[in-house]
Amino acid sequence: MRAQLAQVAFELFCREGFDKVTLDDLAAAAGVSRSTFLRYFGTKEDAVLGAFDGHDRRVADALRARPADEDEWTALRHALDTVIERYHQDPAAALATTRLVRETPALCARHLEKQHRWRPALAEALAERSGSAEAPTLGQSVRAAAALDCLYVALDHWLASEGRLDLVGLLDDAFAALAPR
Amino acid sequence: MRAQLAQVAFELFCREGFDKVTLDDLAAAAGVSRSTFLRYFGTKEDAVLGAFDGHDRRVADALRARPADEDEWTALRHALDTVIERYHQDPAAALATTRLVRETPALCARHLEKQHRWRPALAEALAERSGSAEAPTLGQSVRAAAALDCLYVALDHWLASEGRLDLVGLLDDAFAALAPR
């Protein structure tokens, strides 16, 4: 049900533009009431961004699963493969979603906000990996944040190339541009 | 005028909580109409975050002013002194503002959005510095973004310490945690 609503909403957003579509339009197009739609997605944006829910935990888990002797930067790079996977499975859909999000200020902002919440999760995973302390160090927080930036910038370039460039390569390049010594 | 409105708004937000204060409250407290308030600040959030307007250009200019032979990471670090300055001039006010912003989801999100827009500006400044190309390279974009993360994380720790830790030192540590080789 949730998935169906999201699908209808996505198509409508792409066709009409996110801002032109009202909650009433969405509800009508999906054949449910406004109330119901809002019960599934707390906000209009969530109808699109709900797809990213749980990614933070998945990446953090992937990070914890990396060998303990791997350096943090490399571990972070590999943990992000969890996210990249999605873009390999259905590149066309991923491209369309990414484009919609980046082209719509409201969606872009919310997505940024959501992705920003991954940082503490990743930093904590790094802290656990390093064993010693409970709280992440400043360095671990910074590296977690930087890794997410790499993902963001890589996606930027991938989007600009209409999906023609290799996302894995772009991400590798981004990480290389910042490899800590 | 703008400054006075912002001041009134800030005090009200601190006392009552950002979400509890409506536009009507603000207008009444400032002795102007709702319309006028909204003409000065397009949104409630801007009454607080307007203080950060123009920072992007200032930092970018500072970056362009760095010696051409300085490596990008060092230049970025020094360019951020432009921002840090504000926190040295009036630490108490800066602490209060930062706390309000970080404690209020809506403000935090908008601030993130605003700060995010600094990235292209910094990346372009890096591109100009490097002379050759017009558009920033992927690496330059990543480093610009990472530098902003360093600022963010350093402020996080500074805030957690109630302003007792040295912000310059924290920022140096953050940059050191990510120094490219």
Add this chain to the structure above:
DNA sequence: CCAGAAATGAAACTGAGTGTCACACTAGTA
């Protein structure tokens, strides 16, 4: 003093998000 520009205020309007209540449609139980 006056004409035009700029700032202000009033009010109606759209649309997002919240909260409440009532109604249906189940599924388990006696």
Add this chain to the structure above:
DNA sequence: TACTAGTGTGACACTCAGTTTCATTTCTGG
């Protein structure tokens, strides 16, 4: 079969942010 509790749904009223329009005041230069 009748009862009941849980769950999904719709209808509706409400608050509030932000936009737009228009009238009115206040400044400012001539």
